[in-house]
Amino acid sequence: MAYKRFRYVKPEIRVLGIDDGVFAPHTKGTVDVIGVVYRGSRLLEGVMRTEIQIDGTDATEKIISMIKGSPHYKQLRVILLNGVTLGGFNVVDIQTLFERLKLPIIAVTREKPDLEDVRKALINLPGFEDRWKKMGNAGEIIELSMREGKVTYMQIAGISREDAERIVKSTSTRSNIPEALRVAHIIASGLSKME
Amino acid sequence: MAYKRFRYVKPEIRVLGIDDGVFAPHTKGTVDVIGVVYRGSRLLEGVMRTEIQIDGTDATEKIISMIKGSPHYKQLRVILLNGVTLGGFNVVDIQTLFERLKLPIIAVTREKPDLEDVRKALINLPGFEDRWKKMGNAGEIIELSMREGKVTYMQIAGISREDAERIVKSTSTRSNIPEALRVAHIIASGLSKME
Numbered sequence: 001m002a003y004k005r006f007r008y009v010k011p012e013i014r015v016l017g018i019d020d021g022v023f024a025p026h027t028k029g030t031v032d033v034i035g036v037v038y039r040g041s042r043l044l045e046g047v048m049r050t051e052i053q054i055d056g057t058d059a060t061e062k063i064i065s066m067i068k069g070s071p072h073y074k075q076l077r078v079i080l081l082n083g084v085t086l087g088g089f090n091v092v093d094i095q096t097l098f099e100r101l102k103l104p105i106i107a108v109t110r111e112k113p114d115l116e117d118v119r120k121a122l123i124n125l126p127g128f129e130d131r132w133k134k135m136g137n138a139g140e141i142i143e144l145s146m147r148e149g150k151v152t153y154m155q156i157a158g159i160s161r162e163d164a165e166r167i168v169k170s171t172s173t174r175s176n177i178p179e180a181l182r183v184a185h186i187i188a189s190g191l192s193k194m195e
Numbered sequence: 196m197a198y199k200r201f202r203y204v205k206p207e208i209r210v211l212g213i214d215d216g217v218f219a220p221h222t223k224g225t226v227d228v229i230g231v232v233y234r235g236s237r238l239l240e241g242v243m244r245t246e247i248q249i250d251g252t253d254a255t256e257k258i259i260s261m262i263k264g265s266p267h268y269k270q271l272r273v274i275l276l277n278g279v280t281l282g283g284f285n286v287v288d289i290q291t292l293f294e295r296l297k298l299p300i301i302a303v304t305r306e307k308p309d310l311e312d313v314r315k316a317l318i319n320l321p322g323f324e325d326r327w328k329k330m331g332n333a334g335e336i337i338e339l340s341m342r343e344g345k346v347t348y349m350q351i352a353g354i355s356r357e358d359a360e361r362i363v364k365s366t367s368t369r370s371n372i373p374e375a376l377r378v379a380h381i382i383a384s385g386l387s388k389m390e
Contacts, residue, residue, distance in 0.1 A: 043369065044239070044378050047385030174238065183239050187382060190242030 004077075004104045006163045009170050012040045014075045017180025018063065019082040020052070021192035027054055031087045033062065034188040037072045038180035041173040046072045047187065052087045057127055059090040060134070064100050073101075078167055080178050081107040082185060084138045084155060089121055091134040094157040104159030108168060108177055112153050113141060144168060150176040199299045201358045204365050207235045209270045212375025213258065214277040215247070216387035222249055226282045228257065229383040232267045233375035236368040241267045242382065247282045252322055254285040255329070259295050273362055275373050276302040277380060279333045279350060284316055286329040289352040299354030303363060303372055307348050308336060339363060345371040 014037060021032040030051040037046035050066040052059045067073055084092045084107045094105040115135070122131045138155040144165055146152050152172070156164045171178035209232060216227040225246040232241035245261040247254045262268055279287045279302045289300040310330070317326045333350040339360055341347050347367070351359045366373035 044381060047382045049386050186239060187242045191244050191386070 003160055004102075004158055004163075005160070006166070009163070009166045010040070011170060012042075013077050013167065013171070014039055014045070014072075015078045015080055015167070015171055015178065015180050016067065016072070016076050017080045017082075017178060017182075017184040018086075019181060019184035019188045020086040021188040023054055023087075023192065029054055032188055032191060033059070033066070033086055034184050034191070035063075035066060035070070036180050036184040036187060037076070038171070038178075038183070041171045041179040044183065046070070048072070052090050054090070055088040055125055056090045057131070059086050060093045060096050063092060063097065067101055076103060078159070079103050079105045080168075080171075080181050081105065082177075082181050083107055083109045083113065084135065085118065089118070089125055089131065091122075091131045093134040093137050094139075094155065095137040098158035104164070105157040106159065106164050106168060107138060107155045108181060109153045110177060112143075113155075146172065146176040152176050198355055199297075199353055199358075200355065201361070204358065204361045205235070206365060207237075208272050208362065208366070209234055209240070209267075210273045210275055210362070210366055210373065210375050211243075211262065211267070211271050212275045212277075212373060212377075212379040213281075214376060214379035214383045215281040216383040218249055218282075218387065224249055227383055227386060228254070228261070228281055229379050229386070230258075230261060230265070231375050231379040231382060232271070233366070233373075233378070236366045236374040239378065241265070243267070247285050249285070250283040250320055251285045252326065254281050255288045255291050258287060258292065262296055271298060273354070274298050274300045275363075275366075275376050276300065277372075277376050278302055278304045278308065279330065280313065284313070284320060284326065286317075286326045288329040288332050289334075289350065290332040291329075293353035299359070300352040301354065301359045301363060302333060302350045303376060304348045305372060307338075308350075341367065341371040347371050 017036045023031045033050050035048040048066050048070045050062045052062050097105045142154050144152045175182050212231045218226045228245050230243040243261050243265045245257045247257045292300045337349050339347045
């Protein structure tokens with residue numbers, strides 16, 4: 001499927017930032033996944049939630065259902081993910097997200113993903129081949145130079161590298177990750193701690 | 196107890212905005228109450244959650260426990276509430292909140308509270324006298340003139356009218372209620388809808 005192209009990245013572009021809650025190590029069960037709608041980096045406009053299995057394989061489908069079921073879906077221009085593994089090693093297939101949602105996907109992390117470490121963890125889980133294929137679908141790990149000498153990493157689907165870089169930078173006004181992801185992390189972990 | 200006085204309201208003052216989730220009419224059970232920490236009107240710094248009984252009498256105690264148990268408690272300067280009734284008619288005693296938390300309390304609403312309507316609803320619930328006393332503890336309903344001819348109402352505890360007015364106005368940059376309350380409403384209702 002063709003890329004989504006951006007002639008001009010509006011400062012007020014509507015993005016969805018997605019992150020997962022925290023859970024005790026070696027827990028079974030589900031964890032919250034929170035989506036936060038931001039207009040650019042300034043205005044929080046909406047919040048959505050779903051649940052995924054810890055170390056499961058349902059993250060891609062649950063995220064698609066959450067977004068398609070949201071009243072904000074038609075306004076969204078880009079989906080931002082805090083990395084491609086949520087709920088432990090529940091791998092998100094960003095190519096499938098792009099094809100099913102018809103929206104560009106940018107997975108952003110502060111730390112460079114260590115694929116060898118991920119591979120070692122996945123090999124002990126059921127369905128290794130399929131999980132590893134999803135990891136591969138996330139494509140090249142691209143390094144971005146942010147303000148104050150900071151570095152951020154991204155993997156992309158359905159968008160050019162240049163457009164993705166402009167969107168990550170224009171929505172990261174208060175830290176070296178987009179505000180929608182910073183706030184999704186605060187909400188998801190804030191809710192988890194109280195349970 | 197003496198008022199908290201503010202010589203100068205910093206634009207970056209740390210406030211907590213509290214709102215409740217939505218629930219179907221005539222439901223029993225509990226509803227989420229969400230607290231959002233904002234620095235002024237611009238930076239979301241934290242999220243906390245508790246649960247209260249729909250039409251119950253535990254809102255005051257639950258809010259006190261939520262705030263005292265939060266790592267943000269010592270940074271907070273003011274508590275903002277979306278009105279004094281949460282979870283239906285679970286009345287928050289803002290004088291008790293002030294005395295126990297040692298923080299000024301400002302209950303803000305877009306619509307003028309109709310005390311006669313509230314009284315008619317409360318009279319059908321157990322513990323009417325105590326609920327009505329809490330309503331009385333919220334004090335005078337003060338009208339504030341906001342931008343663009345809009346009006347907002349507040350009831351206060353532990354703070355002068357002038358300081359409360361300055362804080363409500365300085366933290367309401369994007370609507371006629373403080374940003375922390377606008378966002379607490381979005382989070383609380385966004386989470387409720389997905390359940």
